[in-house]
Amino acid sequence: MVAGGLALAFIVFWLAGHPGFREERIVMFLAITIMASTLIYFIRLANRGEKFHLRSIPGLKAVEEAVGRSTEMGKPVLYVPGIMDMDQVETVAGVIILGHVAKMTARYETSLNVPVSRSIVMKAGREIARESYTMEGRPDLFQDDMVHYLTDDQFAYAAGVNGIMVREKPAACLYMGKFYAESLILAETGNSIGAIQIAGTASQAQIPFFVTACDYTLIGEEFFAASAYLSQKPELLGGLKGQDMLKAFVTAAILLSLFLRVFSDLGWIGWNVIDFLTVQ
Amino acid sequence: MVIGAWISVFLTLAILSYLYKDNPFYKVAEHVFVGISTGYWTSMFFWTQIQPNLFGRLWPATEYDASSLWYKFYNLFGVFSSVFPEGGIAKGHDMHLIYLVPFALGIMMLLSVSSKLSWMARWGIAYTVGMAAGLRAYGFLNSNVLGQIKGSAFQIFNSDLPYFALVGESITNNFVILIGTITGLMYFYFSREHTGNFGRLTKVGIYFLMISFGASFGFAVMGRISLLIGRFVDLMHYSSSAYNNATLWILLIMVLLLGYSAFMDKGRPVESPVNDRTD
Amino acid sequence: MMKYIIELILSIGKVDRRWIFLVIGLAVLLPLFFPLGLPIRATTATQRVYDAVEELEPNSKVLVSFEYGPSTKPEIHPMAIAILRHLFTNSQKVYVTCLWPDGQFMAEDALTEIAEEEYGLTYGEDYVLLGFRPGNEAVVKGLVSNIRKLYTTDARGTLVDQIPMMANVNKVKDFDFIFSASAGYPGTIEWVQYAADPTGVPMSTGTTSIQVNDVMPYVQSGQVKGILAGMPGAAEYEALIGSPGIGTSGMDAQSIAHLVIVLFIVFGNITYFIETRRAKKY
């Protein structure tokens, strides 16, 4: 209903000469509105009780096992929320996953160590971890310095985390966030101390290193789906279903633009899809 | 200059000694690095962000007039003349009073150090997350999604492309990329179990992903080796007599000390970090 | 005899990682003392960068941007040197910007070594160092809209209006070519997204090997004209412009180190084979 109203309003606005609107970005505007409304549709659907079946992601099941294992061995869980700041979406996702992991460590009474590389991530991480411990009814277990700042520099942070790993020998190492070249330094050190390693990132260049050096890796989109899987909240699961629909749209768009390109090459239609897709 | 060479060689060898095992040299280098880098970035951020971009926009030199209340207030800070030089800050910005907003968020962030006011940091966090969501959503949708759709819409009936070519574009190569992209995308489907025919497609997808990971891993090996070459070239440069052969002396001392401590450890059971996982 | 060989392979197959570190260290160190001089063959991506730069007519305006720091200097610096040599031999006008704070130090070293000492060019007429401006992609967007708003002064403090070669250069569209020597974020991808794509100015780039994979789809779809990939890319470019430098000398060490890694992988697999076969027997 709301979507219908908005679409109508936009058409009227468009016909009225669309003052102050940058026409050359109309493609992006359409893409954003269509995709956003698909997501909203499925989130609303899920809120109304629609159930969605989700395939299992091995990496996410292993998170609970890893925390359990550290409890048995009486060793801490090391959580690295990436080296970038909250201005990257992956870091925000990493901090949210920290919230879920903090719930597990509260339940299992495992010690949690979260060295961070940016101060805003430290503040956000503390807020979310304290919240999780309180919701699990164990505010006494939480100390502020579980989430502690090391340094802003990429390699100094890697050196510091190496030191923590080799000296405290955590049983489980979780790397969730945006990483650059230091990913392999952390993963190899984690492997040398025999810890279970689960990595999740959307930093494309680092996924191969995590795949080779860690036990489980959440690749790109799987990392973004983690918070939905761990929380099982209906609206987040709905969002995932929406994301699958977007993938179907993109696949269709690729095939469609392929045929359109063929038609325009053969001269059947004068309008070339390529410049339609180039956004200035 | 020579002291600098000795320090840089010591730090380089101390970090490399970590490969042998976690030892006091590495601990020293690690802690020095953490301390220095925090101080480095604190100063760098202040002198390249806060002073020029924030204060430079609140009290620019271009609109300096001593009579206005705003600049009188500025002159009160005159005591820190290095940060607030006479006649306003000349960093090429004109006055934007809207920059009081990030100034306020910054102050709230600092105040949040006290546990009672800790909630104040949430405003700054909320702004950052909002900004990140908006900018990245647009940027990634544009270049990652639209850009790649455009990239995969290749020309099938293009006469000058050979049917198959090992190097350079060709029809079959384009088809290989198309199939790989679509099946790879299907691997990321969440709402359907990867079984039956759909499972076979995603299997092909994961094969493409694995080839892509192997390729970028192979590519990375080269890059990393060249970095090590860079370090060895530096070490050799500092071993010359101009720096009274810093590298040789420090290397000798380190090897002796590590050897001695390893010899002493023979007695006690050494907890060697060999990969001895229990599962 | 056969038994002994299998035992040897097995012992290599399960060796402690520190032996690998030692062998790799030697494999890189020794060729630096005794160079082998193996042949260097240019790949298509490097060739495309060379052609893109060669096509520029003399005195065209080229924007070279330095986005790397000390830790990635061994890979990217040889490229920057080679590109500057190529540009100055074709007497192009070079404008240098930096998106990384450390990039300015790198740019100063490169320019003093090539522009001043080797080619004896005059600052302000043949080349200018605009220097570092914070803000990551905001700097690229600022350059696209209006350079003078972002760079009121160059790195040496002189006002931009007083620099002769800055006359009628107001935004990225006024440049004929962009080259980004980049090692991460902000870097090539921001130049493609916010400068090359919107303005259509042709662009090439040189990156660390690991970042090549991120940029490859842009090269493949033509948004970036070729790419210099890591140290091999630098060595190939040095071979193309006929002035071997640091890149070339590093290549021998690369080859040997790679061979050693491949051998370790092969032995690791043979041991894996023998062990799984043995496990099946028991």
Next chain:
Amino acid sequence: MLWKRQIPILIATVVGLLTLFGWFIDNPGIESFVNDDATQWFDILASFAIFLGALNLMKLQGRKVLKQHSGWQYSLFAIGGFIFAIVAGFIYKGNDAVAWGVHVTSKGTLFKWMFDFIFTPLSATMFALLAFFVASASYRAFRVRNLEATLLLVSGMIIMVGRVPLGSSISSWFIMYLLVLVGSVAANIKFQDKIITFGVLLGGVVIVTIWGSLAGWPVDQPSIFYLPMLQDWIYNNPNVAGARAIMIGIGLGIFATSIRYILGVEKSYIGE
């Protein structure tokens, strides 16, 4: 409650919508906000926040020294390093010709000395550690466990050897002999029959030798087995396909996650 939860969520939503749809509004104020000011404000915010981080680091290291935890001597180095950097950054310039503020990025200052002789060697050496770790990781991970790991291994090795000058001197005939050997080993495992294995091995060798002698053993023919060519094909085709699939996946993932944050569907980062 209003100040702690409602307003932050409101800020996130308003700023998110503004930066998302600001790209389409043709008004200079919003356009400059989206292009420059949004990230500029964040940089200023982050520059304030770093003081918090430095404070936290010094508190932890300081407590370690005061309480004489194990390894407290090293914390002295961390505190000393920090103080040295702060002195170089704010108190002692070492070269008065340079104005404050510019001294952070110009020659001759104590800050530049610290950058050249302490900061650079440390970060370059940490980065160079990767050369060792890349070797030990590939040694451990490139094992023929299943088809996927084998693809990882094969494409990694082809790229590694193909891109290095040594690779271009390995002739494609050598590779073909190698394939024949691998084929016979595989046949041996599959059929467990000596005759078949020997048959495959002999037949393969004969075919390759005849073909080679007819073609005059050129180093880079047939090009499908010539490593540099093969590596170029692998790098420009299946690799790009895989990279593109992941890129689109990441693009959609970031878009969907950002929409969830803007619409407030996911607000746990503010605390329930």
